[in-house]
Amino acid sequence: MERQFPSLLKDSEIAERIAKQQSPNIDLITSNSQCIPTYHTLIEQNLSSPIQSDLKSFVRPISRFDQTKMMINDFKIGSTIGSGQFGKVFKALDQSNLKKKRVVALKRINKLKPKYSMNQLMRQISYWKQFNIETDDLDVDLITMTMNVDRCQWEIYLMKTVTFANNGSSNIVKFIQCMDSVKSKDIWIASEWCNLGELEWKRSTKDSMLNQWQFVLDEDSDSVMDFAIKAIDDLSKGLRFLNKVGCIHRDIKPSNILVDGIQKKLKISDFGCGLLIPESLPFKYDSLEKIKLKQLEIINECFEKELNKIIGTPAFVPPELCKFTTDGTTDDIIDNHTKVVKDGFKLDIWSLGVTLFCVIYNELPFSGENEFDTYHLINSQKMSTDKRDDSWLSRLVINGMLEKNPNRRVDVNDVRDLIHKNKIKKSPSMNKLGDNAKNSLKKFWKKISKSKSKRSLSLDKSNVVDDSNLSRITSNTSFSSGFDVSDEPINITDFIDSLTTKLPASSDDNDELNRINLDAHDTGENEVTTRRSSFSTTTSQSTPSLDIPTPIKNMIKIKASPEKASIGNSQVPTGTDLRTGKNMSNNSAIKMKFSKNIINFKNYIQNDQDVGSSDTIDQIKDYLNYKGDFT
Numbered sequence: 001m002e003r004q005f006p007s008l009l010k011d012s013e014i015a016e017r018i019a020k021q022q023s024p025n026i027d028l029i030t031s032n033s034q035c036i037p038t039y040h041t042l043i044e045q046n047l048s049s050p051i052q053s054d055l056k057s058f059v060r061p062i063s064r065f066d067q068t069k070m071m072i073n074d075f076k077i078g079s080t081i082g083s084g085q086f087g088k089v090f091k092a093l094d095q096s097n098l099k100k101k102r103v104v105a106l107k108r109i110n111k112l113k114p115k116y117s118m119n120q121l122m123r124q125i126s127y128w129k130q131f132n133i134e135t136d137d138l139d140v141d142l143i144t145m146t147m148n149v150d151r152c153q154w155e156i157y158l159m160k161t162v163t164f165a166n167n168g169s170s171n172i173v174k175f176i177q178c179m180d181s182v183k184s185k186d187i188w189i190a191s192e193w194c195n196l197g198e199l200e201w202k203r204s205t206k207d208s209m210l211n212q213w214q215f216v217l218d219e220d221s222d223s224v225m226d227f228a229i230k231a232i233d234d235l236s237k238g239l240r241f242l243n244k245v246g247c248i249h250r251d252i253k254p255s256n257i258l259v260d261g262i263q264k265k266l267k268i269s270d271f272g273c274g275l276l277i278p279e280s281l282p283f284k285y286d287s288l289e290k291i292k293l294k295q296l297e298i299i300n301e302c303f304e305k306e307l308n309k310i311i312g313t314p315a316f317v318p319p320e321l322c323k324f325t326t327d328g329t330t331d332d333i334i335d336n337h338t339k340v341v342k343d344g345f346k347l348d349i350w351s352l353g354v355t356l357f358c359v360i361y362n363e364l365p366f367s368g369e370n371e372f373d374t375y376h377l378i379n380s381q382k383m384s385t386d387k388r389d390d391s392w393l394s395r396l397v398i399n400g401m402l403e404k405n406p407n408r409r410v411d412v413n414d415v416r417d418l419i420h421k422n423k424i425k426k427s428p429s430m431n432k433l434g435d436n437a438k439n440s441l442k443k444f445w446k447k448i449s450k451s452k453s454k455r456s457l458s459l460d461k462s463n464v465v466d467d468s469n470l471s472r473i474t475s476n477t478s479f480s481s482g483f484d485v486s487d488e489p490i491n492i493t494d495f496i497d498s499l500t501t502k503l504p505a506s507s508d509d510n511d512e513l514n515r516i517n518l519d520a521h522d523t524g525e526n527e528v529t530t531r532r533s534s535f536s537t538t539t540s541q542s543t544p545s546l547d548i549p550t551p552i553k554n555m556i557k558i559k560a561s562p563e564k565a566s567i568g569n570s571q572v573p574t575g576t577d578l579r580t581g582k583n584m585s586n587n588s589a590i591k592m593k594f595s596k597n598i599i600n601f602k603n604y605i606q607n608d609q610d611v612g613s614s615d616t617i618d619q620i621k622d623y624l625n626y627k628g629d630f631t
């Protein structure tokens with residue numbers, strides 16, 4: 001019989017086994033001492049059926065594969081536009097409506113990625129075992145794929161929710177559909193294509209403009225401040241929308257912001273770390289008031305606990321998440337109010353503040369030599385006074401969004417109000433320039449945007465193309481809005497493999513797997529963490545010279561370090577900048593010492609005085625214990 005893979009289209013083998021047992025409910029879960037409910041396990045146990053039925057109309061079975069025409073269902077696959085940790089992203093032409101073909105981004109996610117350590121797999125098995133289901137016959141690949149399909153399911157559910165709830169927002173990357181089959185080892189996700197890619201910010205000097213920025217600005221706007229205003233305007237609209245639908249992103253950073261030069265918009269993408277507030281979860285409460293209250297209490301507790309986890313990318317993590325004390329709770333020394341993260345939306349405001357700071361000042365606001373230093377600085381370092389200027393925008397970013405106390409930090413409505421009040425004013429840099437300089441700059445950019453807009457005009461505003469202009473569209477610049485199937489085609493064997501039933505993975509995927517294994521070998525450990533809390537506990541095979549508790553060992557391994565991964569997830573590909581989460585192959589990486597260099601903690605403490613006098617072994621232990629407790 002042909003091998004079947006776990007699929008979004010069908011309950012997993014394990015879900016079917018669980019369903020055969022007594023249906024799990026919150027009371028059952030809480031009365032079982034072995035099982036401490038978490039946000040994600042509650043979703044899995046109680047919410048899976050509304051989520052799945054909601055998703056059904058967006059998951060299309062893979063029914064057509066044409067090797068020569070590079071087609072999957074109605075999508076013609078073109079060049080690679082990026083790669084993430086779990087797969088590649090291709091440009092593709094959606095031909096489902098022949099009169100309105102459109103270019104989309106098609107992400108291929110391998111169900112076998114990431115791989116998990118034996119410890120993680122065992123934890124998952126023991127979690128399933130509490131439902132008295134038979135697990136002895138499950139093989140490692142099946143367990144891995146089931147875990148990954150579940151993770152994808154939540155991310156797709158969030159993408160779908162933020163795309164369609166309240167008519168969506170033009171500042172959020174729109175989800176279109178996903179494709180899967182029990183015969184496919186990959187899940188394919190189609191979303192709107194943003195032709196200018198990730199938000200860039202690193203430049204030669206603070207005042208120089210990036211081409212990408214000019215493409216989304218009006219003709220009379222040409223300064224860094226103009227772009228920063230555009231960025232805060234678009235992104236705060238996106239965040240306000242997320243706020244309305246109850247979604248907390250938790251990983252706002254430049255590489256999760258895509259730029260659309262055709263719509264001239266910045267858009268928030270990547271909901272892999274996202275959460276829905278309890279009120280927005282598709283939860284069916286018990287009709288009995290007493291039970292309903294208990295259920296509400298549990299889900300609120302789990303949500304709050306989840307909110308207090310360190311998730312995201314180190315340089316973008318807010319201070320209230322990276323305070324720690326010996327008892328594993330957030331620090332209440334500096335300010336009682338910051339003891340527990342209550343308002344998840346303020347986390348995103350901070351990260352957006354960091355992103356805008358990068359855009360305005362061409363540097364990160366808090367940037368240590370490694371993850372620990374960075375957290376230390378986020379908590380303790382005051383913003384240098386030379387960064388403060390009189391512009392309303394830098395006051396908003398520095399005093400409002402980067403306010404360390406979340407209770408005093410502005411919320412998204414404050415941001416919108418301030419933008420509204422100040423938007424009509426000219427940017428300060430424009431006012432400082434003399435008229436001649438302004439005019440010649442304007443002319444220069446006008447010229448560039450004209451030549452660019454000629455290319456852009458080949459497509460109309462909605463990325464719609466017809467066959468006649470398809471061939472005319474060029475793709476010889478990084479800003480091309482065209483679709484050319486001949487530019488860097490997908491590897492045929494790779495593609496075929498995605499529809500075969502054979503394991504292991506295709507050559508391309510093997511390469512990626514080998515890379516992961518090689519990394520693991522280099523660092524003495526062989527696993528990756530995932531975004532999902534329920535799967536994120538890790539172990540290390542390395543033996544640090546210092547006798548330290550397991551949570552610390554967990555932290556010292558490379559895969560939990562920010563060089564390879566966002567905290568709490570594994571989404572950052574190899575070669576990603578430690579602090580920014582930005583791909584170093586495309587951007588000038590900032591040289592810094594990675595946490596991987598501190599595998600020997602004792603040496604790190606003894607030799608590295610930069611850590612600061614307050615960073616004693618005990619403090620770092622506290623920090624790591626804290627992290628260990630919460631991941």
Ligand SMILES: Nc1ncnc2c1ncn2[C@@H]1O[C@H](COP(=O)(O)OP(=O)(O)OP(=O)(O)O)[C@@H](O)[C@H]1O
Pocket residue numbers: 081082083084085086087088089105107173191192193194195197198255256258270272570571572573
């Ligand atoms: N909709 C899109 N439009 C344009 N480019 C995109 C789009 N989606 C992804 N990309 C490009 O592909 C790259 C990889 O995207 P992807 O979402 O796989 O990476 P990621 O953020 O590392 O996520 P993950 O960790 O989930 O794999 C992005 O950095 C971006 O350059």
